[in-house]
Amino acid sequence: MSFIHDDFLLQSETSRRLYQTYAASEPILDYHSHLPPADIASNRRFNNLFEPWLEGDHYKWRAMRANGVPESHVTGNADPRDKFLTWARTVPYTLRNPLYHWTHLELKRYFGIDELLNENSAPSIWDRANEQLRSSSELTTQGILRKFKVRAVCTTDDPCDDLAHHRAVNSSASAGFRMYPTFRPDAALAVGQPEVFASWVARLQKSSNIEIHSFSHFLDALKQRHGHFHSVGGRLSDHGLTRCFANPCNDTQAGLIFSKARDGKAASAAEEEQFASNLMLFFGRLDAEKNWTKQLHLGALRNVNTRATQALGPNTGYDNIGDWPQAEALSRYFDLLEQENALPKTIIYNNNPIDNFVFSTAIGSFQDGKTPGKIQFGSGWWFLDQKEGIEWQLNALSNNGLFGRFVGMLTDSRSFMSFPRHEYFRRVLCNLLGSEIDGGELPRDEELVGATIRNICFANAKEYLALDLN
Amino acid sequence: MSFIHDDFLLQSETSRRLYQTYAASEPILDYHSHLPPADIASNRRFNNLFEPWLEGDHYKWRAMRANGVPESHVTGNADPRDKFLTWARTVPYTLRNPLYHWTHLELKRYFGIDELLNENSAPSIWDRANEQLRSSSELTTQGILRKFKVRAVCTTDDPCDDLAHHRAVNSSASAGFRMYPTFRPDAALAVGQPEVFASWVARLQKSSNIEIHSFSHFLDALKQRHGHFHSVGGRLSDHGLTRCFANPCNDTQAGLIFSKARDGKAASAAEEEQFASNLMLFFGRLDAEKNWTKQLHLGALRNVNTRATQALGPNTGYDNIGDWPQAEALSRYFDLLEQENALPKTIIYNNNPIDNFVFSTAIGSFQDGKTPGKIQFGSGWWFLDQKEGIEWQLNALSNNGLFGRFVGMLTDSRSFMSFPRHEYFRRVLCNLLGSEIDGGELPRDEELVGATIRNICFANAKEYLALDLN
């Protein structure tokens, strides 16, 4: 029997029936990803398996480095085929790592390839996959989105982006899906790095067409961009933070910090926190006003290897899980917005499994009695998006919140090969629920459980996010 | 088959046999609860299912808010039946939350009702349950305690309480159980809120009949109340703390902080910690002198939603799990008492599962070689009193301590409907042990394992707490 068979990860009859009946055919709403909008708009075709699979995947890079592969064959100048063969030699050492599952699930779903990838099978797999990539209409970027029944994909975008690619896709008659931007203004908080900050403010001025002479103009320009994202159909924002910032200064003080940073003087750590806190409240208000959903990605310790970061830049696979306290600042951030009746729908993602229970309770104190599941604990993120991490998030949410209102899975991926993550999640979900029915922890009421599955796969996200899917 | 059948949560023959043979018939010693003494003393009868089930249950309130139910139907003025129907509509969304288990276990054990609660079944369940509440002698507060074979229940009480209800119950020939108070002097630490503190000191003066002119009188009055609790049969104290306070000032400094707070000036955070540390040592000595058991409930982040707390008051379902470091202060508190040979029997409860292993080792360094299991790691608390939390606590305790000396379950509840929590715990316990016997992790020696189960259900708590059960 092949490794990726129909019942992959479904360990009981009940689980199989739940998956096949309720989950398998649901469409996908991929509401958080890092896919490049240009590649989608241009309907990019890939020349070989290296491009969609290895070119930008820092999970694979880390595995290769840990396996003793030199950087030339990771991110360096080696031939794509050689890099692929080196990756194939690493694969057997990734047993029990999610890469082992993803690799074979992706080979099967995209190319119908059933063999285990290793040194011996690699050359033939390379040839067969490349042949399909070059010829199949299902394997362009748009083809892939349609093949996986993606109703909408949300990209992650700088507020200064003009969103031309999004507009192009959404005005196309043939795309068959929607592409929406996500407002991610991390650069607006960077008063600790004045050159970065000043140059970004210059971009913002240009894109907003608002002259930024003061902090007040700065806010105006941000609001203008937020409105622009809204006009293109965007209904989500996103922030990547170590911890919540919830220690705000007033606008006058924020203005002084703003001017200082713009003039090339770095804010102190305390000022940076105050400024960021002030802005995070501002962003909260913007989202609340327009009924957007705010996403907070908390807890990553990024770019820890100075030598590698200098050589390769950020986001090249040198990030860890952090272990900051999260509970007080997270609650305080919510509380400050709630006090001014400006707490938007929010999804919080954590990067350290020890925060699962804190997050699962933090959401429960800020539900508003209007929007079901208004504050959401998001699916297992980054170092937690494997079977165990998915199960932990589901269990923590269930134990302290409403599993039945969960908005479910997202790829959070930079790769067009990642859409089977939704299938993966659904199999884990149905396996869990089936085993609980069999163990008597859930009632043997498959209609009830099945409705919940359907909701988590698609309907909850559709209703909650209120994106236009037509 | 009904959801709550005889083998509910018992997933193997061995587990079933262990539960039926050793656990099911054991009496209950509910040594920590928040039941209202007056309701027990008066043998209150309930008018309808709303009163014992929804009126005071912040678990259900949180679930309803998360499901989009407006506050009018949670804690507000809506009709009790409408609130119940709204709760019933929420129940299907609580799948996988402990509320789903508790709800159906309680309907079965109190009313013999076997249906799943939802919008359709709700009206009939409401009528049938109410009929029984109004007519059955088993469903008054005292009837319930007898029905569940509760040998003693410990309430949680302010040191100023006169304990008349406890004395009334314990002098009653017909009660069939004992009710003991627990000394919970949290208000004595509140020097950071001078109005609260001063008014409480005034109450203390009155109840103790000791004029409080100084810190020394304050301690005298506290000691008098402790003695009063002892005279009524109380043998437990309890403290709700974010973290242990273990950074004491001396009595002179404590006296200054005391006077300042009493005069309406708030202590600083540092002073508050020093004062609380001083008092926690004092309370430790009181308990040690009288061979009481001290309980520490650590790690809750309370009343985080300012708007809701202002509208509804504290303890209305706006609390989270906190994530403070616990290890050093906890050890230091124990160590300071141990150094003066004044460490009482102590049970520590944690609110964040990440502290399970810290707690399971912290107890092991302060066992005294006299009282078996002198320092206890208490059962899964609050956000952790579901199947997974119960199992985690049992496993952490077992991995680093003596499971065989564990004093077991308590309801910690404000509701008379919560006594099946003991059954729930016992099923989880027996399911775990049965599966471990079947898996070869425990010897197939059911006498040995069964004796351990019996001890954990009742005998260990009886021996350890030394309450008068006659």
Place this chain on the structure above:
Amino acid sequence: MSFIHDDFLLQSETSRRLYQTYAASEPILDYHSHLPPADIASNRRFNNLFEPWLEGDHYKWRAMRANGVPESHVTGNADPRDKFLTWARTVPYTLRNPLYHWTHLELKRYFGIDELLNENSAPSIWDRANEQLRSSSELTTQGILRKFKVRAVCTTDDPCDDLAHHRAVNSSASAGFRMYPTFRPDAALAVGQPEVFASWVARLQKSSNIEIHSFSHFLDALKQRHGHFHSVGGRLSDHGLTRCFANPCNDTQAGLIFSKARDGKAASAAEEEQFASNLMLFFGRLDAEKNWTKQLHLGALRNVNTRATQALGPNTGYDNIGDWPQAEALSRYFDLLEQENALPKTIIYNNNPIDNFVFSTAIGSFQDGKTPGKIQFGSGWWFLDQKEGIEWQLNALSNNGLFGRFVGMLTDSRSFMSFPRHEYFRRVLCNLLGSEIDGGELPRDEELVGATIRNICFANAKEYLALDLN
């Protein structure tokens, strides 16, 4: 059936086959232990079961104290047989504690004894075990090492040790195994305890034969000892730290702190951290130069019970799990060494399970693309070396790193009775993998999985540590 049967902990046919085929016969490389070199060099014979089992085992001491056993029968002056009988009475209360498994596994493997240890079986077990200890050539220290196919054992040694015992064993024709020292310079960081520090520097001066007039001489002497360890075949260092020290001062400042401590004045906490950070970088360079493997044991909160520590000394069973943040300092320590191209092979061990995921990602950012698995996350340590802790470490490592490159188990023990810990680990490992094959999470490719098992049992450690095993 006896408790410790052939399939102990192996819960499926697949698991049994994996264990018997791939794991059972692998030799042992016990690369971290606290065995006394003198006992090995002298081929010590034990007079009775108390000596190898209870004399130095603080796990058992903690269990006995928690069971109400007075110190006279733990570490005190009671008769060895009485102490053993007291331990036997405690054993039934250790159900679910790893001691229950270890106890019976050790009785079986060393003495062929199959009964459960308790009050009744104890006298006969005492007699039978003692008889064998006194007569069997397999039960001397060297006999034990050969019996368990230990190819090399690494002890943990003060830099001042002359390593005569190691040289004696390794020049013996008959030993049948190698014994290597591990360089553990914790005393070199103790500038906060000037008497301890000064007397240790005096020992260092003597052992190195280098006159230490300055910090620079101090470093020279440490380097001389490191070289001496190398000449005897040592290839590992070890450090026991609460947290990583990664906040270094320069050598001039370190010199001032050094002189101050040597003159009897305690360094401040800040100075101690700076000094320790400086030295930890120095030690990193020493290891990197000679291609050694550095071990970091992080997170223990030691000697928390002042009264007991004063009475019995350190390392007598009064230690807890700590809960310091680890992520930032750990990454920074690695980063500082990596920036000067002086990061050695390193194994990090954690004492708190909440750090598992942090550790599993921290290693991934410092792999160098040359040495496979260069930075390792070590096996479950101390309070985590039971079945659950072993599985958690394996899972965390697998989820975020390369399980296939893991260097596997070590005893970390002070007892010659602990070698079955390797068997225990292997059973847990094979049970996990077998169940994952059966559940479809791993491919049913027993050759692939079996090769991985073999590597983790022995070959990975052999290749990685580069100890001379001939």
